[in-house]
Amino acid sequence: MPALRSAQPAVLAGGAALDRDVRWVHTTELPDIGPLLRGGDLVLTTGIALPEAPAALAAFAESLWESRAAGLAIELGRRWDEVPAPLVDACERVGLPLVALQREVRFAAVAQSVGERIVDDQLARLREAQHVHEVFTDLSVAEAGPAEILDAVAALAGSTVVLESGRHRVLDYRPGPRDVDAFLDDWERRSRGVHLDRRTHWDGSTGWLVTQVGRPERGWGRLVIECADGATERLVAVAERGAAALALHRLNDRQRDGQQRRLHHELLVGLLTGGDRDELRRRCELAGLPSGRRRYVGLALRAATPSAHDEVVAATLHAASVAKAPALVAVIDEDVHVLLSLSARADADRVADDVALAVLRRHDVVAACGTPVDDLAGADRTLREAQQVLRAVRRTPDAPRVHRLEDVHVRGLLALLRDDDRLQAFADRELARLRAADASGRMEAAVRALLEHPGSKSAAAASLAVSRPVFYERLAHAARAMGVDLEDAEVRTSLHLALMVDELAR
Template sequence: MLPTVRQLLADQFLAADPLVLSGRSSLDRAVGWVHSSEIFEISPLLSGGELLLTTGLGLAGVDAGTRRHYLREIADREVAGVAVELGRTFDIVPPDMVAEASRAGLPLIALRRVVPFIDLCRAANTVIVSREVGMLRVVDGLTRELLVELGLGHGPAQLLAKIGAVTGCPVVLVAGGGALVAAHGVDDDRSAWAAVESAGAEAKIMVRESFWGTLTAGPGSPLDPTALVEVVERAAAVLGPALAQSAAPTGRPGRVATRLLADLVADKQIRSADLRARLAAAGAGVTAGMRWVPVAIDAPDARIAIRLLDSAVKALGRPGVIGEVHATVYGVLAPDPTATDPVAATADLMRKMCANNSIDGVTLVVGDPAESTAASLSTALIATGPALRLAVRQRRDRSGQHGPVTTRRELVGDLLVDALPAADRARLVDTTLAPMIAWDTTHHSALAHTLEVFLRHGGSATRCAAALHIGRQSLYQRLDRIKALLGFDPAAPELTATLLLALGAHRVHSVGRGE
């Protein structure tokens, strides 16, 4: 923290008996350096923040307008103040200079006792350098702490806490799209936005040479403005690589994304603010009302699944988080908000991605929609696990009715059947489908498969015949045979759910017997 004009006058300049003539409201300006000069045209050599000492020698014999011009030029350079030693050129500081300094809000000080300028400069600049070195140590220490936090895999919430401890004021992270990502030192989102509006300092965060967002330090910091800017800029420089590291480049999931998905799959408790911060750190900023669709993928190589999801995220142009957890690649995608059925839209997109990328050997399950809460996301992600395992098994033993991409809601019936004890599955088949199953066994026909395809196509003869690659007349013959064997009309709507469960149980039972 650099010393202020007020502090220097009360300490290092006390022996010179300073008297403040103007600019009292600006005495808390930080002083970056103290030096003396008698040059009239000194202003171009000033960079701002200096406390200038002069005996007024360069103003000797000039008129009031010239003296005003001298101070006006210096004030425009945003110096901290001007101190004039009395007794050499002026017995009193000319009133025109006091008036001009007052107009500009510039601290103008009369030094009423002669003290060598070299002594004043040495004393003041020693303090300035000492504090600058101390500030550098603080900033370097903050950088080291942030890097340690990154090494532990912590997200923006923890990083902002470290930054806030140094700035002593609220710090807020806002994504480039305007979404509030994380904040520290505020009670709620409204307070966070208020801190942004009255920012004491802010710095852009760049990720892979692209603008990612802004780090803002709110009002109330004990640091002087220059030091606050330095702290915020250094912190933003560390956050950039952190966010770049957490993003998921093609073929390799980000560490922050993977850890977040692992915690969600493990159903760990995550506070709302932390979830929002971790989603943003993983490259997926949250906006109001955002929903997510989970995806689970089994592939010969995890990199194949990651590239597939990465392609889908890019095609959507929407946020997404990708990671590998326990040899399964998971993702949560933000579908098009205009989609009436986000699950179907996501499934269609994934089928397109598989086709476009000529990907084989992949089994993918699209889960149920989830809200932007840890509980909702965990529930949806966890539910995709059993669905994916079932889909993989069905594709392996060719007992399923789905392609490489399916949805959990399509598998709910099979999941229920799969959870039944073997005896209950056998009883369900025997009491519902036994005559038809016996006919299939004796005649090596496929009436059970025909019935399941018919029911899954909503009882549409046209769509069922097309799916089975047979004529409608042949289908009608099979359906008549099924009706005769079962003794009831399998097309009755009230029987659809029961028959589908029984047919699923038959498939599971047949696979278990190796049929």
């Protein structure tokens, strides 16, 4: 500050602690001022009343340090031409910044300058806090969804923001200016290592500011903000207001139709797990799903962003209502599952397509449909088939809008068997030698391209954006590493199956 700079200040001790915050300025000549100070006070003195004895000077420095004073500035000329060495040594020993003011200075001007700066900073923080409050108040009044709330958190934080589930899976995120892939890498393992002992916590090992969304015992999820350099008071406010807005949205959503959604979830889980059929049939009828002389078809929908599940559920219920098809709709294992009840004369596939396409027009989802069944007792078959198809879907430009079992071929069979340890062991065994010799992953990519373009090696090379000689060289290295002939049909089939199993597992 100009008021202090004109006094030609020189730091004599405690230089490592010059980053301390100054909360106020005290001008004093009392040697016993220490107990009257608060943490962060800067002491200005001429030293006129300070003791002569080295031990007393050391005790004075120690008393300031014990009161957590920000520092000590001594104006030279009135008492000393230079600060006594015992006082300098004591300040250095305890880490208290000691500044000599080599010219006369008006202490009142210094105190005024510091006070104005502190008040200005406080006003700036109040304005920022008011802005954060207004942003999230407006979002709450507008009943904003999770996507809009995350947009606001990311804009206010200026960094990557992640919403994770209670199982530490990324539900949605907004990238910041830094490398978002590195920030999200190995997320689940790293997130499990960050424990909250209070509502909001900054974890220095990860550079994450983490706050609980809703009550911890509900296990709903957490909001994470990237802040490698530490969490400011403003950033904590952004995180907590954002988490509160997300929790409020979830609470409001549950209040509107939470009972219906819980009922649908219970009924679908009961149908999938083979509960009491008579009881389930009765409860389904009471829930508005008729069961006499009906046909049933299952749908499974996967949203591009898991945070959109609630909107997809609402859109599906609306589409089923428009199609006059009573339905059960719920999120199970992070996918939206649907059971439609149709009249015996209805074209079940057409109605299922109508419902799925109505949702697709409003949301970015992948849709899969099971084979219709003629009795509620078989509802688990059509629901599981839709789930199996959804797991096996591989999105391509020419893929159908609504996927069925005949669209996924052998990939559908592998999806059905994905939990069989023997299948994963087969895939690991087939790919082990290739991966052991292929740290860069280029040989595996070449093999995959060969299998995906069986009719043209030129097209396979083009898909990797490499020349044919380079492509052929990588294939040759891969064949030698595995000890196989890549022209052998059975070898190709085994490798293709292994790669598909690996892809489904991931």
